[in-house]
Amino acid sequence: MTRGNQREMDRAKAQKKAAAQAKKPKESNTTLAKRKEADAEILRAKQKKKDEEKAAAEAKGGGSTGGSVQLIMTMLSRSPPMPSVVSFFIP
Numbered sequence: 001m002t003r004g005n006q007r008e009m010d011r012a013k014a015q016k017k018a019a020a021q022a023k024k025p026k027e028s029n030t031t032l033a034k035r036k037e038a039d040a041e042i043l044r045a046k047q048k049k050k051d052e053e054k055a056a057a058e059a060k061g062g063g064s065t066g067g068s069v070q071l072i073m074t075m076l077s078r079s080p081p082m083p084s085v086v087s088f089f090i091p
Contacts, residue, residue, distance in 0.1 A: 027035075
């Protein structure tokens, strides 16, 4: 035998894993359905809150441009003015 006791070790490991799986309580279909419905309700509540925040931001005047565009515009307005004419000296 070239495998030595690897087969026996694997068999023992598989039996241990099967015993651990048998000990776990199985979730019934009604419990699973209740859990899925509760998860869906949580996600709906999160989406509703996000939509309300978005609507409040748009009503406030933020628009749909987002904060990053406003930040860039603020930074550009504070930067020193760029020269409008670039001159080159050619001897």
